[in-house]
Each structure stands twice: as structure tokens, then as C-alpha cells.
Amino acid sequence: MNVQIENIMPEGFVYEKVHNVMHGAVNGIALLIVPIMAENQFRIQLHGDIERSGKKENFLEFLKVLDQRHPFVRYAGYNGRNTVTIQIDSMEQEDKENLTIIASEITSKCMECGIPNCCSRCKNVLPLRAAAVDGMPALLCENCFTQEMSGANGQGIRKENVFLGFIGAVGGALLGTALWVAIGMVGFIAGIAGYAIVFCGMKGYEMLGKKLSRKGIVICIVLSCLMILGAEYISLGFSIYKELGKEYYLSLLDSFSLVPALLEEPEIVGGVIKDLIFGYGLAIWACFSSVRLVWRQVQQEQKPHTVVPL
Ligand SMILES: [Zn+2]
Numbered sequence: 001m002n003v004q005i006e007n008i009m010p011e012g013f014v015y016e017k018v019h020n021v022m023h024g025a026v027n028g029i030a031l032l033i034v035p036i037m038a039e040n041q042f043r044i045q046l047h048g049d050i051e052r053s054g055k056k057e058n059f060l061e062f063l064k065v066l067d068q069r070h071p072f073v074r075y076a077g078y079n080g081r082n083t084v085t086i087q088i089d090s091m092e093q094e095d096k097e098n099l100t101i102i103a104s105e106i107t108s109k110c111m112e113c114g115i116p117n118c119c120s121r122c123k124n125v126l127p128l129r130a131a132a133v134d135g136m137p138a139l140l141c142e143n144c145f146t147q148e149m150s151g152a153n154g155q156g157i158r159k160e161n162v163f164l165g166f167i168g169a170v171g172g173a174l175l176g177t178a179l180w181v182a183i184g185m186v187g188f189i190a191g192i193a194g195y196a197i198v199f200c201g202m203k204g205y206e207m208l209g210k211k212l213s214r215k216g217i218v219i220c221i222v223l224s225c226l227m228i229l230g231a232e233y234i235s236l237g238f239s240i241y242k243e244l245g246k247e248y249y250l251s252l253l254d255s256f257s258l259v260p261a262l263l264e265e266p267e268i269v270g271g272v273i274k275d276l277i278f279g280y281g282l283a284i285w286a287c288f289s290s291v292r293l294v295w296r297q298v299q300q301e302q303k304p305h306t307v308v309p310l
Pocket residue numbers: 119120121122123124140141142143144145
């Protein structure tokens with residue numbers, strides 16, 4: 001289609017370049033005209049209260065023979081609800097004339113059959129405004145428009161509670177930490193529990209925070225990194241208590257306070273570093289694909305639902 005849209009617009013129409021739609025009214029009936037470049041066609045869209053018209057059959061008959069009367073009409077149909085779609089081939093220089101003819105004929109027919117415009121959502125006959133809902137042009141009543149707008153701003157039904165999510169993440173990560181300490185007490189390399197800390201943290205966030213956003217994922221990861229450090233510290237405290245507690249009459253608290261001193265021993269530090277590298281490595285390895293998946297899903301969900309008045 002090699003045309004300047006501005007040059008082929010019927011009288012009284014406005015072209016919204018960003019949303020690629022012309023809108024205007026003929027005979028008091030509002031229409032939307034969408035240029036479909038790839039198909040070399042125009043789609044004329046009319047939202048009308050056809051169901052309650054006494055002359056519905058008459059109107060549908062008019063649509064049925066429209067392509068016989070005009071060779072440039074590719075398709076004319078009704079969706080059985082409230083939308084009439086007419087597709088016409090672009091003839092370049094003749095486009096303005098063709099669009100004007102169809103716009104005039106269809107709106108005259110609406111007048112004749114007593115078909116007023118109606119809202120494309122609720123089908124009520126009310127004053128309408130043209131809007132682009134997620135990029136699709138539509139006519140909406142004030143009520144539906146406001147609803148769509150608040151839906152767009154409210155970002156869906158579930159709303160995230162970051163504070164409760166954080167509490168949930170702490171609770172979940174603590175569970176994973178307990179696992180780390182328990183495994184460490186049995187004498188295994190506790191790093192295996194690194195995955196559990198991250199996983200339980202995200203689950204906890206989602207349960208209490210209602211929704212896991214990207215912010216939530218970052219909070220969980222930072223929290224998990226800290227928890228893994230904490231878990232290793234507690235593990236060391238427990239092993240001091242187990243090894244030396246009886247001999248030196250150490251309480252559990254004494255044992256914990258001895259951990260920094262213990263960390264000055266090169267041998268121990270080596271073991272701790274090994275355990276941490278293993279823990280972080282395993283957590284990253286085990287969580288990478290699932291975190292990436294959640295990260296992408298969250299992006300999909302948060303893709304903004306947009307409603308723009310035209
Ligand atoms: Zn409505």
C-alpha cells in the first residue's frame with residue numbers, strides 16, 4: 001500500500017499515527033478505519049447495537065451483498081455480538097473515494113435500521129470514546145474506559161505486598177538454613193542446602209507477598225546469599241560445641257562467639273571457603289534455570305496492559 005494515510009482519509013476523520021487508526025463519525029455514527037499495510041487493505045470497524053434493532057435481517061442482507069455492489073470490498077461481516085467488520089482493498093488513488101462511499105453507506109444503513117453505536121465491551125448505547133486497548137482500537141463507554149484504565153494501572157488482580165513477601169522470604173530461607181545446619185551436623189558438606197535456601201525463600205515470598213515480582217526475586221537472592229553465610233557460621237558454632245563443649249565447659253553461646261577466633265586458623269578457613277564455594281556454586285547451578293524461568297514469566301505478567309484514549 002503506497003499511500004499517505006492523511007490523503008485518503010474520508011472527511012471528518014482523524015488519523016492516529018502511533019496506533020495506526022483513523023477514527024471519526026459519519027451521519028452521527030462513529031467508525032474506526034485501520035490500514036493493514038501487509039494485506040494492502042483497510043479494515044472498517046463499527047460497534048453497533050445490531051441485536052436490539054428491529055431490522056437486523058435487513059442490515060445483515062445489506063452486508064451480505066456489499067461485495068457484489070462494490071468490487072473493492074473483500075469482506076463484510078458481523079460477529080454476532082456488536083461488531084461489523086468490512087475489509088476493502090486498497091486502490092491507492094481511489095482509496096479516499098472508496099472509504100468515503102463505504103463509510104457513508106454503512107452509516108446510512110445504520111440510521112435506516114435504527115442501529116446506534118454501542119460500547120464494544122458492555123454493548124450499552126452510551127456516549128463512546130475511541131481508545132486503543134493493548135494496541136487494538138475500540139470504542140468504549142466512559143464506564144468501561146474507566147474500568148480498563150484502572151485495570152491497566154492496577155496491574156491485574158493480585159497485588160504484591162513487598163513487606164509481607166520479605167517476611168515470607170526470611171521464613172522460607174530460615175527453613176533452608178536449618179537444613180544446611182542439620183546436614184552440616186551430620187558431617188556432610190552442607191552446600192547442598194544452598195539450593196533449598198534460595199528455593200524456600202522464593203516460595204515464602206510468594207506465599208506471604210501474594211506475588212513474586214522481579215523486585216521480590218532480587219530480594220530473595222540477596223537474602224539467600226546472606227543466609228548461606230549465616231548458615232555456615234551457625235554450622236561452625238555447632239561443631240565447636242560438639243567437639244569442645246564438654247571438654248571446656250562451653251555453652252552454645254560461647255561456642256558461637258568462638259567462631260571468629262576459629263576462622264583465624266588457616267586449615268579451618270580453607271574448609272569453610274570450600275564449603276561456601278560449594279554452597280554458592282550449587283545454589284547458582286541449581287537455581288539458575290528456575291530463577292531465569294520465573295524472571296521471564298514475571299516479565300510476561302507485567303507487560304503493561306495499556307489503554308490509551310484516541
Ligand atoms: Zn461499556
